[in-house]
Amino acid sequence: MGSIGWRSLNQERIVLVVAVLIFIAASIGLPGFFTADNIIAIVRSVSVLGILALGMAIVIIGRGIDLSAVAVMAMSVAWYLQLLGSGTSDGVALGMVLAGVLAIGLLNGFLVAYADVPAIFVTLASGSFVFGAVRSQLITQDAVPVPPGHWIELFGGLRFFKVPVEVFIFAALAFATFLFLRYTKWGRYVYFAGDNPIAARNIGIPVRPMLVLRYVISGLIAFSAGLLTAASLHSINTRIVNSTLLYDIVLVAVIGGIGLAGGKGSVRNVLFGAALIGIMLNAMTIIDIPLIYQNLIKSTILLAAIIVDGVINPRDEQTAQQGDI
Incomplete structure (x- = not known):
């Protein structure tokens, strides 16, 4: 009876309360x-985090994880700004960077889907590779500024009803992700493959191509989040790759109710998780809690959320054998 009670808990409602x-x-x-x-500062602070969590949610629902998201976000935009600063035309620079982002997404997806390498190792390695390759070969400094007068700089200054534009971008991407997952055939395939990939493959769902698609989408969403970060700060600092941002993304997804075992979760979970983390971080900042203790609190909450997720959404034998998470 105790097990049934645990499984009947609605995590997203608890998080909202x-x-x-x-x-x-x-x-x-x-x-x-x-x-x-x-209030606007809270919403703005979680916009980029929420956008990254949307990409992570799509991957996790499909029974995977993407630890390269922050590296792709920071290094792709840093390379883009470096190209612009060196005189490369906007179209060529954007095309080159998008090609690089797509290549990383395809590589992640191929290695996980067709080479059967656990996603946690593939994306951890690809994230380290992206950071090292771009920082050593393609950019000249940790912080790369936005060229004066560029559309990214102008975009970052946009306000609608005194609300920063990134809030509206987050809302638009959240709505688009909701439509993709809920109303498209490929979105439903994400849930089927996450819930039971063998059964999904047996009924004719293209599980492996779908898995590759999820990592490509995650990369593109990460690049979008990087552009918004650069627009807001007028630069991108590649040291963010070594920050706790990646853990914050996972925290938002897991604490919101995205099941790590796959096949469970929605955009609503991301919104609730982002709201809780945004309010909590803002309150801790006003209280002036030192950053090291904020990180300790966040890591404790993440650990607790993973334990609760393991109780509410137990992993099946196949997931344990695959080592996807």
Whole structure:
């Protein structure tokens, strides 16, 4: 009976309630929290994180993981800005970088789908390769600025109803991801393959090509998040690859309710997870909790979320043997 009770828990509702409670407590107890500027700052701070979590969610729902997302985000945009700074035309620079992003996505997907290498090792290695190759061969400094007057700089200054444009981009990408997963044949295949890849293959679903597609989509979403980061900061700092951002992405997905065993989750889970993490991080910043303790709190929450996910969504024997996660 205890097992049935655990499995019947609705994690996303729990996360939403906790987020609302923290928001109410912070609004009452923290001066400056419940202001229009701070609310916009919270939403803006989770926009890029949420966009990256959308790509991660698609991969995890399909029974995989992409640890190269942050490296692709930072290094692709850094290379793009470096090309622009050296005089390369915008079209050529963008085409070269998109080709590189697609190549990494295809390589990740091919090695996982056709070479049967566990996704965690493939994407960890490809992320390290992307960072090392771009930093040593293609760019000259850690922080690469946006050329003055470029459309990225102008884009970063856009506001609609005083709300930064990246918030609307996050909303648009979230809606597009929702439509893809819910209403397209290929989106439904993601769930089928994540739930039971052998059964999906037996009924004729192209499981391996679909897996490659998921890593390509993840790479493209990561590149989009990098462009928004550069637009907001007017530069991209490649040292972000060595930050805790990757763990924050996984935290948003897992704590929101995306099942690591595959076949379970939705865009709503990402939105709830991003809301909770955004509110929590903002409150800790106002309280002036040192960064090292913020990371400790986040890592503890991630560990707890993984344990809860393992109880609510137990891995089947096939997943354990594949070592996908």
